[in-house]
Amino acid sequence: MLLFSYLLLSGITTGALYALVAIGLVVVNKSTGIINFAQGELFMFCGFVAWMVHVQFGQAYPFAFIAAIAGGFLLGVVTDRVAFRSLAKTDIVGLVLATVGLAFVLRGSARMIWGGKGDYLSFPPITSPEPVMIGTIMVVPQQMAALAGAVAIMLVFAAFFRFTRAGKIMRATADNSKAATLVGISIQNVYTLAFGTGAAIAGAAGVLAAPLTLLYPDMGFAFFIKGFAAAVLGGLTSLSGAIVGGLLVGVVEAMAGGYIHSSMMEVAPFLLIMLVLIVCPTGILSLYKARDV
Amino acid sequence: MSLFSRRNVLSSLFVLALLVPTFANAYHLFVANLILIYVLLAIGLNVLVGYAGQLAFANAAMFGIGAYATALLQVHLSWPFYFAFPAGALIAMAVGLLISLPALRLSGLYLALSTLAFAQFTQWVFLHWDNLTFGAGGFKSPPISFLPLPLSKPVGLYYLSLITASCVTLFTQNIMASRIGRAFVAVRDGDVAAQSLGIDLLRYKALAFGISGFTAGLAGGLYSQLFNFVSPEGFDLFQMVIQKAMIVVGGLGSIAGSVLGAGAIIVILELLREVKGAQEIVFGGVLIFFVTFLRGGLVGSLQKYVRGWDEPLHGARPLASKQVARVRLDEKESMS
Numbered sequence: 236m237l238l239f240s241y242l243l244l245s246g247i248t249t250g251a252l253y254a255l256v257a258i259g260l261v262v263v264n265k266s267t268g269i270i271n272f273a274q275g276e277l278f279m280f281c282g283f284v285a286w287m288v289h290v291q292f293g294q295a296y297p298f299a300f301i302a303a304i305a306g307g308f309l310l311g312v313v314t315d316r317v318a319f320r321s322l323a324k325t326d327i328v329g330l331v332l333a334t335v336g337l338a339f340v341l342r343g344s345a346r347m348i349w350g351g352k353g354d355y356l357s358f359p360p361i362t363s364p365e366p367v368m369i370g371t372i373m374v375v376p377q378q379m380a381a382l383a384g385a386v387a388i389m390l391v392f393a394a395f396f397r398f399t400r401a402g403k404i405m406r407a408t409a410d411n412s413k414a415a416t417l418v419g420i421s422i423q424n425v426y427t428l429a430f431g432t433g434a435a436i437a438g439a440a441g442v443l444a445a446p447l448t449l450l451y452p453d454m455g456f457a458f459f460i461k462g463f464a465a466a467v468l469g470g471l472t473s474l475s476g477a478i479v480g481g482l483l484v485g486v487v488e489a490m491a492g493g494y495i496h497s498s499m500m501e502v503a504p505f506l507l508i509m510l511v512l513i514v515c516p517t518g519i520l521s522l523y524k525a526r527d528v
Numbered sequence: 529m530s531l532f533s534r535r536n537v538l539s540s541l542f543v544l545a546l547l548v549p550t551f552a553n554a555y556h557l558f559v560a561n562l563i564l565i566y567v568l569l570a571i572g573l574n575v576l577v578g579y580a581g582q583l584a585f586a587n588a589a590m591f592g593i594g595a596y597a598t599a600l601l602q603v604h605l606s607w608p609f610y611f612a613f614p615a616g617a618l619i620a621m622a623v624g625l626l627i628s629l630p631a632l633r634l635s636g637l638y639l640a641l642s643t644l645a646f647a648q649f650t651q652w653v654f655l656h657w658d659n660l661t662f663g664a665g666g667f668k669s670p671p672i673s674f675l676p677l678p679l680s681k682p683v684g685l686y687y688l689s690l691i692t693a694s695c696v697t698l699f700t701q702n703i704m705a706s707r708i709g710r711a712f713v714a715v716r717d718g719d720v721a722a723q724s725l726g727i728d729l730l731r732y733k734a735l736a737f738g739i740s741g742f743t744a745g746l747a748g749g750l751y752s753q754l755f756n757f758v759s760p761e762g763f764d765l766f767q768m769v770i771q772k773a774m775i776v777v778g779g780l781g782s783i784a785g786s787v788l789g790a791g792a793i794i795v796i797l798e799l800l801r802e803v804k805g806a807q808e809i810v811f812g813g814v815l816i817f818f819v820t821f822l823r824g825g826l827v828g829s830l831q832k833y834v835r836g837w838d839e840p841l842h843g844a845r846p847l848a849s850k851q852v853a854r855v856r857l858d859e860k861e862s863m864s
Contacts, residue, residue, distance in 0.1 A: 270637050318816050328583055329819045331640060332776055336815030339769055343808030350805055452805075456765055460648065463641055471637075502652040505645040512642040513630045
């Protein structure tokens with residue numbers, strides 16, 4: 236029971252981080268039809284930005300948090316302006332390769348800027364690292380802080396999409412881009428906004444993850460592919476699906492690591508993805524919905 | 529036929545390559561050999577991505593499987609290299625055919641994800657199946673000897689790579705100019721239309737995966753000999769991006785482009801060998817630059833500015849965002 240509850244909690248925590256990466260992917264994909272392969276690298280890069288603000292410049296954690304989110308948003312907007320805007324009319328192979336290129340530019344930059352100080356940087360914990368026993372359940376405060384942060388970010392972005400003008404514009408474009416153009420929405424600006432928002436979510440996830448994992452330039456890819464898996468599990472266009480998918484990937488990973496073999500932890504999500512793609516390529520949530528085409 | 533036609537340029541490159549061991553030092557010979565190996569990889573990937581339009585990310589894994597299979601057959605079963613080498617390529621081809629099975633149902637991004645997952649899985653097997661693969665540390669592969677021939681090992685391996693690369697270049701060029709190549713392009717440009725013309729999608733997609741697996745396996749076998757050492761590190765995502773950059777720089781859907789792209793990228797890679805971060809930035813930048821501003825790659829420019837350079841099947845891809853639209857439509861359908 237102790238092991239189970241511990242694994243479940245840590246699975247949910249990492250799952251919530253995967254879900255954030257997945258939400259970023261879904262936001263970009265819904266508005267633009269692109270999967271941003273650089274999502275994981277944006278996540279990593281923002282983690283480093285937060286580290287720089289928090290550790291090198293000695294600012295408080297909330298400042299680092301805001302800096303990373305703002306940095307992510309800016310990076311997303313800049314990359315859209317520089318690279319993706321001129322690609323709007325090319326095919327999916329070109330777009331995917333461009334985002335892969337972006338991923339490597341970010342990774343290389345992080346290695347050049349921060350890599351010299353030992354490749355693994357540790358981010359100081361926000362709360363005490365000691366586990367606390369609540370009844371028979373072991374709770375790690377650090378994980379709880381990350382989980383709470385993830386839930387808070389999800390709520391903030393849900394509110395953003397529901398209540399703000401920008402969020403409504405993005406939803407309208409995702410729903411029907413032609414109709415959105417007809418009512419005077421600039422699709423170009425929505426694309427920019429989507430890349431920015433997606434990158435900002437990645438940034439937020441990066442800051443939350445930083446105290447749990449060490450920071451290193453190659454960390455982004457693992458988070459990207461698991462976030463991508465989570466997004467696909469949820470059907471690639473559904474925000475709630477992305478959250479469910481993320482939690483599922485996280486919990487499966489933790490359980491496989493705890494009950495089968497610790498090395499299974501790295502590979503279980505990939506086996507899950509391959510299985511799901513072979514059995515139901517349109518996502519698990521689609522199993523519960525009647526298909527009427 | 530004009531002076532700088534594709535055939536003349538490739539032939540003179542071949543003659544130049546034949547002469548390399550006479551004037552190159554050991555390091556230059558090594559780099560030249562590496563280029564030949566990457567020519568094989570780039571051609572295989574270009575058949576799959578450039579011609580058949582399958583957005584797969586498993587080529588680095590195939591490369592690794594070829595290298596591991598060739599070396600392990602020699603180590604565990606003490607097969608001679610000349611049996612292990614083709615066997616390794618066939619094993620890689622078999623795995624390629626195997627992963628093409630789900631690919632037949634998946635398209636675009638879903639295929640990208642499933643092949644990425646497969647590549648990660650392969651990496652994990654290399655790392656953790658200690659009894660077979662010797663784990664993270666890697667292992668030494670027994671060096672080949674060219675004993676009856678008066679050749680040192682590096683020179684002999686260089687000529688073996690040159691022969692393999694030339695044969696594969698000629699072979700794929702002919703295949704791509706045949707009915708099969710045209711079928712690939714038809715699948716790439718519109719699979720429904722291709723099907724209505726009587727092209728068996730299942731067979732041709734599997735064929736594309738098989739060809740790319742086989743060439744990657746050949747490359748893997750030669751690679752294991754070039755370094756005399758096999759470890760999981762060489763076959764990661766960076767490897768995949770190097771190969772993608774080659775075909776994008778050379779030109780998607782062009783065999784000659786794969787050759788030129790492989791050469792260009794390896795030279796850049798070797799020049800930046802000291803700083804890994806700079807390597808990554810330059811690669812990513814090159815990838816973005818070519819995708820954004822030079823869609824046709826090097827052969828696209830050659831075709832435009834050099835008289836007599838023909839690339840019949842290159843760049844025929846429709847420019848409209850049709851495929852993107854279709855992927856999104858599929859998703860909308862699945863949502864409703």
